[in-house]
Amino acid sequence: MSIVEIFFSPSGTSKKVADRIAGNFSQEKEICNLLIFNSEKELKSEDVAVVVMPVFAGRLPKTARERLSKIKGNETPAIAVVNYGNAHVTDSLLELTDLLRENNFNVIAAASTVSHHSIFDGVAVGRPDDSDMEKIDEFSEKCIKKLESNESLESEIPGNIPYTDYKQLPFEISCDETVCAFCYDCVSICPEKAIPEDDPIETDLNSCSRCTACISICPEDARKFSGAAFEAKKPDFEKANSERKEPEFYL
Structure with a gap:
């Protein structure tokens, strides 16, 4: 059994969240950095996927989505997380959980976390901070316990279908x-x-x-x-x- 960290982290903050969640598990870690990983991959049923994606204007980044689509599960337990800059989650977390389920992952838990905004650097400065990390640790422990019971995600994830349209920033x-x-x-x-x-x-x-x-x-x-x-x-x-x-x- 491996903890497979899957993340797309251009500014490094989504990786920080993925590392923190995975660090609460004692199992061997495997890293899948979607900034540089762009290949097909299949996880085992006994693995656990920790998937952390940034939010771009309420959606998963197109390239991140395309690369994640190439990674398949075998009813592999997955923890789905979107990491955003204190603005709007919109449909991104629903999009991520939907995509993982389509790829044969068993989503057991999900989260939206907050980090320093990657474009507007005056927003959410210093985050994730100690308070954020403490909450992420508590969430991780609950995920570990949930894995033992073999249960799936029960909470309803906010968002809408169809997802909000992609936006190209003019900057x-x-x-x-x-x-x-x-x-x-x-x-x-x-x-x-x-x-x-x-x-x-x-x-x-x-x-x-x-x-x-x-x-x-x-x-x-x-x-x-x-x-x-x-x-x-x-x-x-x-x-x-x-x-x-x-x-x-x-x-």
Whole structure:
């Protein structure tokens, strides 16, 4: 039996949540990072999947969904978690539980957790914090007990079908050529291949999902969101989402 951590974590926070949940289990861990893993995989019935996805405008990221779709279960128990930036979960958790069930996973529990917003950095600063982690630990212990009883998820997951439409954010991503070290880490990590291999200064904004992987990985902090649309949206968004939201758990 293995605990299989499956996550798509461009800014590192969804990985942090996945690591925390999996760390409460004593079994051997296996990592499946969907930023770099894009292959078919089948889990065993005795494995346990810890699946943590970020929320992009109320949905699972398209690329994350496509890659997760290639991972199948054998009535494998799964813990489904969406990790969002204190704004809106919308239909993302329902979408994740639906997808896992379609892929022959037995969803035993679900959650929405809160982390520092990856685009608007004034929202949910420092989260997940100690209080969040304590709640995640309590949830993990309940999941462990539930596995022993072989029960499935009983709680109703909020959301709507059809899911909300995908939205392409209009924000630009710029790279400061005077700071860039031309290490090409951003080229390697981009799940959309939106950064040319021969020119890491450029970004194909039509392909870019604004996932923030390139910004997070840059050792020189050369990449950032910019442009009039971003600057206009930032103060209003941060004000509208300043009130603390708490994680929610479903068993």
